[in-house]
Amino acid sequence: MQKQKRRYKPGPIYTNPLFALGVVVVAIIIIVFLSSGGEGGVSSDYFAQGIYINNVEMSRFTRAEGEKQLRDWADSILNKKYVFTYTDPATSQVYSWDFTPSQVDAEMNTEEILSRAWSLGHSGSRSDQSRTQQDLRQNPQYFNIELSYDEEKLNSYIDGICYDKNIYIEPIDATIVLTATKPEIYAPSRDGRELNREKFQSMLVKLMTNGSSTTAYELPVEITIPAVSSDAAENGLQLIAEHSTDLSESSTDRCANVRQALNNFNAFEVKPGDTVSFNEVVGQRTILRGYKESTVYYGDTVTQGVGGGVCQASSTLYGALMKAGMDTIERDHHSLIVSYCEPSQDAAVSDTQDFVFTNNTDYTIYIYTNVINKVSATVYIYGNRPDYKIELVSTIIQNNIKNTASDIRIDTTGDIAYYKTDLIKVKEGKLGRKSKLERLYYDWDTGELVKKELISEDYYTGERDIYYQGTH
Numbered sequence: 001m002q003k004q005k006r007r008y009k010p011g012p013i014y015t016n017p018l019f020a021l022g023v024v025v026v027a028i029i030i031i032v033f034l035s036s037g038g039e040g041g042v043s044s045d046y047f048a049q050g051i052y053i054n055n056v057e058m059s060r061f062t063r064a065e066g067e068k069q070l071r072d073w074a075d076s077i078l079n080k081k082y083v084f085t086y087t088d089p090a091t092s093q094v095y096s097w098d099f100t101p102s103q104v105d106a107e108m109n110t111e112e113i114l115s116r117a118w119s120l121g122h123s124g125s126r127s128d129q130s131r132t133q134q135d136l137r138q139n140p141q142y143f144n145i146e147l148s149y150d151e152e153k154l155n156s157y158i159d160g161i162c163y164d165k166n167i168y169i170e171p172i173d174a175t176i177v178l179t180a181t182k183p184e185i186y187a188p189s190r191d192g193r194e195l196n197r198e199k200f201q202s203m204l205v206k207l208m209t210n211g212s213s214t215t216a217y218e219l220p221v222e223i224t225i226p227a228v229s230s231d232a233a234e235n236g237l238q239l240i241a242e243h244s245t246d247l248s249e250s251s252t253d254r255c256a257n258v259r260q261a262l263n264n265f266n267a268f269e270v271k272p273g274d275t276v277s278f279n280e281v282v283g284q285r286t287i288l289r290g291y292k293e294s295t296v297y298y299g300d301t302v303t304q305g306v307g308g309g310v311c312q313a314s315s316t317l318y319g320a321l322m323k324a325g326m327d328t329i330e331r332d333h334h335s336l337i338v339s340y341c342e343p344s345q346d347a348a349v350s351d352t353q354d355f356v357f358t359n360n361t362d363y364t365i366y367i368y369t370n371v372i373n374k375v376s377a378t379v380y381i382y383g384n385r386p387d388y389k390i391e392l393v394s395t396i397i398q399n400n401i402k403n404t405a406s407d408i409r410i411d412t413t414g415d416i417a418y419y420k421t422d423l424i425k426v427k428e429g430k431l432g433r434k435s436k437l438e439r440l441y442y443d444w445d446t447g448e449l450v451k452k453e454l455i456s457e458d459y460y461t462g463e464r465d466i467y468y469q470g471t472h
Contacts, residue, residue, distance in 0.1 A: 048121030050136030053113055053143045067114055074108040074145065077101065077211035086167060086219045095166045097219075101208040104153040113143045147209045154204065161219065162195045169193045171226035174233035178267040183237050183366040183382050185230060192224040236363050241381035241390070243319035245312055245340045247374055253292035254309035255373045260290050261313035262369035262377060269366055270359045275329065278314050278347075278355040285310055297336050297348075302463065311348050312340050312377060314355045317367070318347035320379035321357050322439060322455065324365060325386040330356035333458040336430060342394035343435035344458045361386070388441035388450055401432035403462030408469055417470035429463030 047058035047066060054073075058066055078101045085096045120141060121132045161167060171192030176183050199220040228236075247255050264282050285291045285307025294308030311334065318331060319341065332355075334348045347355040359365055363384035370378045411417040417424045437455040442448065 044122065047117060048133050048136050050133075050140040051117050051120060051143075052140060053117055054145055055142070058117060063114075063118055066118075067110075070110045070114060070145070074110050077208065078106050078108065080207075080211060081215065082207060082212075083216045084161070084219050085216065086221050088166065093166075095164075097161055099157065099204065101149070104149045104157060104208075106147060106149040106208050108145045108147055110145055113145055117141075117143050147205075149205075149208060154201070158195075158197060158201055158204075161200070162197055167193070167195055167219070167221060171224045173226045173228040174230045176228075176233055176237070178269065178366060180267065182239075182368060182380070183267075185233050185237070188230040189226045189228060189233070191226065193221055194224050196220040196222050236384045237366070237382050238385050239380060240365075240383050240385055241320050241324035242378065243316055243323055244376045244378040245316045245319070247312075247340070247372070247376050249339065250309065250312075250374060251294060252373065254294040254312075255371065257285070257291050257294055257307055257309035258313045258316075258377050259371035259373075261285075261307075261310045262316065262371055262379070265317060265367045265379070266369045267366070268368075269364060271364050272359055272362050275356060275358040278317070278349055282310065282313075282349075297334055302336070311338070311346065311350075314349045315341050315346040316369075316377045316379050318355060318357075319345050319392065320367075320381050322392055322437075323390050324381040324383065325361065325388075325390055326365070327358050327360040328356070328455075329358055330354050331456070333456070333460065335461055336463050337433060337460045342392070343396055343433065344394050344437035344456055345392060385444075389444050389447075391440045391442065392455075393438045393440055394435060395438070396433055396435045397457070398434040399431070401434070401460075401462050403429055403432065403464050405464050406467055407464040408467045411468040411470055414470060414472065417468040419470045419472050422468075422470040424468050425465055426468050427466040429465045432460045432462035434459050 045062050047061055047063070049059040051058045053066070053070065056069075061069060080100065082099045083096055084099060085094055087094050120136065121129050123129070124132070169192045172187075172190040174185055174189040175187035177186040203217065203220070247258065250258070261282050268281075270276055283289065287293075287306055291307040291310075293304055293306050295302055296305035296308040297303075297311075298305070315338070318328070321328070322345075332348045332353045333344065334346050337343075338346050349355050361384070365381055365383035368380040368382065370380070372378075408423070416426060434457070436457040439453040439455050441450045441453070443450055
């Protein structure tokens with residue numbers, strides 16, 4: 001027999017106990033919602049959660065409390081007094097300077113930051129405030145107070161210390177005097193001192209920005225080294241090169257010309273990067289300027305001329321400079337072989353030829369000269385020892401090159417050649433050659449050859465044979 005199911009008709013919903021409980025819960029939620037500012041918004045009295053100013057979480061502060069906290073913090077920094085001192089090591093005297101950020105009109109933008117921070121969660125509709133609060137919980141916002149100050153006043157304050165007579169002492173270079181024989185130190189160098197401006201300014205800005213529990217600081221005063229210390233000057237006065245040429249076969253007048261030209265380079269200073277022209281330093285070779293007549297080369301012949309021998313002065317200087325490691329900008333060899341120096345170690349000068357060199361090192365060089373009549377001409381180079389010991393090596397590539405041309409001169413006296421058919425050789429011309437000059441660099445300590453440099457390859461023509469021919 002099939003059982004019949006009973007059916008119940010539900011009563012009104014408000015008679016259900018669960019419904020009554022739900023109404024109570026909803027009422028509580030509405031009350032909490034309204035008391036918190038409405039629609040999930042933040043309390044109107046406090047900063048929203050997730051707001052940080054200078055890494056301080058602000059949600060525990062009301063607007064007034066936050067403002068007071070920041071103002072007190074800014075005032076404690078801007079009105080704090082610092083003392084900077086320096087103790088003179090020579091006298092033990094202590095000098096001090098006071099500093100307060102307000103001296104340079106230092107200010108902080110606390111009001112601006114407070115306003116921007118407070119507006120998050122307190123502006124817009126309640127729904128806008130609620131969304132902002134939810135976003136801040138996921139993405140906190142960080143604000144930093146910024147410092148501003150009068151740069152001109154800060155620079156003026158720093159200048160006052162920088163140039164204070166108790167702080168600043170100017171370094172003094174060693175004084176070098178060029179005596180008649182060599183360069184010498186006349187007065188020693190002296191170290192100076194100065195305030196490290198960059199470091200001090202950074203220190204002041206940091207104190208104005210962040211403050212400090214320490215109020216006393218030592219000034220960053222540093223020793224300043226002179227550009228030319230006594231030690232550096234002494235190292236730069238070493239004899240680094242010496243070169244001599246032979247005057248034993250020269251006439252007295254020729255020796256006088258060599259001396260006259262080289263005197264222009266005695267006690268001669270060449271600073272780093274300087275370029276020197278021999279012709280500009282020596283000037284015109286004239287009788288009025290003290291030069292005498294002597295043998296000179298004219299093409300592939302030998303003749304007489306004022307200033308004969310000046311080329312030996314330039315050649316002596318050239319050899320010394322090559323040994324000192326200088327660079328040559330302009331140099332010509334003679335047309336004929338010269339006997340006073342090694343092959344390819346000559347430097348010809350004339351109205352159309354010049355010898356030009358430059359000091360390619362980082363140190364000043366000093367040139368000194370000495371001429372001993374009918375003995376030798378010598379050039380000395382003083383300076384800082386070069387990185388390598390330098391030697392010059394001359395090599396003859398081809399020797400005894402004969403000039404096939406002749407110089408035929410008419411003998412009007414008839415003493416040597418009388419007839420036109422007479423052709424009498426009176427002088428055998430010197431033979432020519434081809435040669436080269438190399439500069440060799442050696443390690444000072446081991447003597448090992450480090451490198452070899454080709455300076456020049458030169459071709460000297462042979463001198464013409466001289467013949468006399470008669471007129472009859």
